[in-house]
Amino acid sequence: MKAIHCVRWGMPDQLQLAELPLPQPAAGEVRIKVAAAGVNFPDALIVQKKYQLQPPLPFVPGTEVAGTVDAVGEGVDAQRIGERVVAFVGLGGFAEFVCAPATHAVRLPPSVSDEVAAAFTLTFATSQHALLDRGQLKTGETLLVLGAGGGVGLAAVELGKLAGARVVAAASSADKLAAAREHGADVLVDYSQPGWRDAVKTATEGHGADVVYDPVGGRVTDDALRLLAWRGRLLVVGFAAGEIPQLPANLLLLKGASAVGVFWGEFAKREPRANAAMLAELFDALAQGRLKPHIGRVYPLAEAPRALADLLERRAVGKLVLRP
Numbered sequence: 001m002k003a004i005h006c007v008r009w010g011m012p013d014q015l016q017l018a019e020l021p022l023p024q025p026a027a028g029e030v031r032i033k034v035a036a037a038g039v040n041f042p043d044a045l046i047v048q049k050k051y052q053l054q055p056p057l058p059f060v061p062g063t064e065v066a067g068t069v070d071a072v073g074e075g076v077d078a079q080r081i082g083e084r085v086v087a088f089v090g091l092g093g094f095a096e097f098v099c100a101p102a103t104h105a106v107r108l109p110p111s112v113s114d115e116v117a118a119a120f121t122l123t124f125a126t127s128q129h130a131l132l133d134r135g136q137l138k139t140g141e142t143l144l145v146l147g148a149g150g151g152v153g154l155a156a157v158e159l160g161k162l163a164g165a166r167v168v169a170a171a172s173s174a175d176k177l178a179a180a181r182e183h184g185a186d187v188l189v190d191y192s193q194p195g196w197r198d199a200v201k202t203a204t205e206g207h208g209a210d211v212v213y214d215p216v217g218g219r220v221t222d223d224a225l226r227l228l229a230w231r232g233r234l235l236v237v238g239f240a241a242g243e244i245p246q247l248p249a250n251l252l253l254l255k256g257a258s259a260v261g262v263f264w265g266e267f268a269k270r271e272p273r274a275n276a277a278m279l280a281e282l283f284d285a286l287a288q289g290r291l292k293p294h295i296g297r298v299y300p301l302a303e304a305p306r307a308l309a310d311l312l313e314r315r316a317v318g319k320l321v322l323r324p
Contacts, residue, residue: 002017
């Protein structure tokens with residue numbers, strides 16, 4: 001099978017399109033013929049040895065896929081062969097075939113396309129876990145979404161609106177802000193411009209944001225921390241800007257505020273029942289058309305290095321997807 005192979009640590013351009021043996025499902029696993037694979041920020045970090053997970057070389061990156069079960073391992077019902085599924089695989093997704101635990105392969109509603117499914121799980125599960133579980137977002141509260149034009153950012157905009165919040169979308173370009181508006185944002189703010197904090201204060205009538213969703217990090221986090229309302233919650237989702245901020249604890253104290261870590265992957269492993277219930281709700285909303293993932297671009301498998309570079313260099317609007 002064809003797959004993207006990481007044989008040494010480095011930037012995405014060192015990745016190779018290789019011919020690798022077809023994987024065989026172990027006991028309790030299914031093999032998936034990949035129709036589409038989501039491209040996520042952790043995929044770009046892991047090949048540089050900058051992520052929490054550091055697999056031994058060589059390996060195939062790719063965290064989430066959609067496709068069809070074409071083989072099963074011992075202990076898995078053979079009737080699953082032919083089933084359309086989406087799966088969070090952690091590694092191996094940038095390939096024509098990948099194996100995953102059968103419990104991780106979730107049946108897809110017929111109305112959901114492969115591209116949409118591959119663009120959905122990580123971004124929407126991360127954002128749902130962040131907003132409703134970790135952030136306890138309530139109807140009528142103000143949500144400030146940083147990086148609102150990216151995959152997780154747009155998911156947070158949609159889920160915030162679905163939860164009944166007033167959503168202030170902050171991003172760094174007009175096209176990203178336009179996408180945020182299309183997905184329901186109430187207020188748009190360009191945080192690459194001076195005075196963006198004043199714009200947020202004006203939009204919230206001086207109250208500030210009850211919840212800040214932050215996948216960006218760096219100086220933007222420092223600014224956003226000062227925009228928290230009393231009892232506000234800063235959700236630490238990631239560091240797309242490349243810099244891990246050092247939070248001034250005195251500001252948390254003065255605002256009675258909280259900085260809350262968000263790690264959906266670990267939540268899914270430690271609390272599988274709660275995660276399964278959350279995913280069921282999300283896929284139900286997707287099938288009903290209440291959630292609409294934004295796919296910015298679809299690339300052939302061989303262009304995976306380009307897709308990852310586009311993500312790292314912040315050229316992506318919405319979610320990027322590969323098709324083997």
